Amino acid sequence: MDEHTTELTVGAAAKLLDVSIRTLHHWDAIGLASPSERTWAGYRIYTAADMQRLRRVLIFRELGLPLAEIGRILDDPGVDLATELAEQRASLRTRIDQLQRVVSAVERMMETTTMGKKLTAAEQAEILGPNWNPAWEAEAQQRWGQTDEWAQSEAIKQTMTTADWQRVKDDTEAFEAELAAAFTRGVEPGSQEANMLAERHRASIGQWFDMTIEKQVCISRLYLSDPRFAAHYDERADGLAAWLVEVIAAGALARGVDPETAEWQ
Structure with a gap:
């Protein structure tokens, strides 16, 4: 039996798709x-x-889209399904690349017998550029050094090469x-393009530790709240920091997370 069979009961369809009848x-x-x-x-x-x-x-559920969003995509005649799938494929490839980097890091950790290969402050400055300030890492360690996320990040950094x-x-x-x-270009927060950028932003941070939408x-x-972050983004385009915050908030809302009440979890 395949999906082209003309009479598929709920039970037969569930078995074919490997989902539950309840679903x-x-x-x-x-x-x-x-x-x-009937x-x-x-x-x-x-x-x-x-x-x-x-x-x-x-397919869309495996990509992490909420059911309401999936219904909107499939039912909205103004949505180009081919374009939507292409965008989701790009997002998926970004996630795959991220996971591949994590796998590589784990493999290096398994292969090495000597840890503590973290770059020196001078090496970091040479690679990250003149705007890098080693004091930022000391500040971050003071604020988050006791967290699981810090431990994850440090474990990955210790395996990284130049x-x-x-x-x-x-x-x-x-x-x-x-x-x-x-x-x-005037991309609006909450648009498909903006939501994809929000997901890529989350993936970029997720290369260091487990990253949820709430985080x-x-x-x-x-x-x-930190003028250093605002200056970093606004140096590229005046107002970029505030826009990025709106993009992340709208993307979170689209995935069922209220940005106003989100907590670190």
């Missing part, structure tokens, strides 16, 4: 994906078109330039 019932109840026909005996069945929609729901640090710098420069370009929102608050 299909829930999607039916909220109007996300419903069987559109057998002569009154059993509801999924058509080939219904199964195609279910496949799309599963080339790794150069890659981080290059990736950061490229992404921040892209943020400035989007801001200058991302908390970090973004520093972009306005």
Whole structure:
């Protein structure tokens, strides 16, 4: 049996898609994906078109989109599904690249027998540029040195080579330039493009420690409360820091997180 079979009961569809019957019932109840026909005996069945929609729901769910957002994408005639999938593919590739970097870091940790390879302050300044201030790391350690996130970050840094640090710098420069370009073009917070940038921002921080949407929102608050962060972004484009905070807040809201009440978790 495959998805082109004309009469798929709820149970058969659930087995084919490897989801629970309860899941299909829930999607039916909220109007996300419903069987559109019935057998002569009154059993509801999924058509080939219904199964195609279910496949799309599963793809978008695996990408982390809320069910309400998935329904909007599939039902809005103004949404170009091919474009939406291309954007989600780009976001997914970013996440894959991030995970590959983490895997590489873990492999280096497994291979090495000597730890403590962290770059010296002079080496960091040479790679990160003249704007890098070693005192910032001391300040960060004082504030967050007892947290799990700090321990994760330090474990990764201890395995990084000079080339790794150069890659981080290059990736950061490229992404921040892209943020400035989007801001200058007038990209609206909450738009698809802005939400994708918010996800990439979260992934960029997530290369150092486990990053939730709530943590991302908390970090973004520093972009306005700490003048050093504001100056860093506004140097690229005046107002960029405030815009980025709005982009992150709107992206969080789209994923079901209230940015006003978000806490570090």
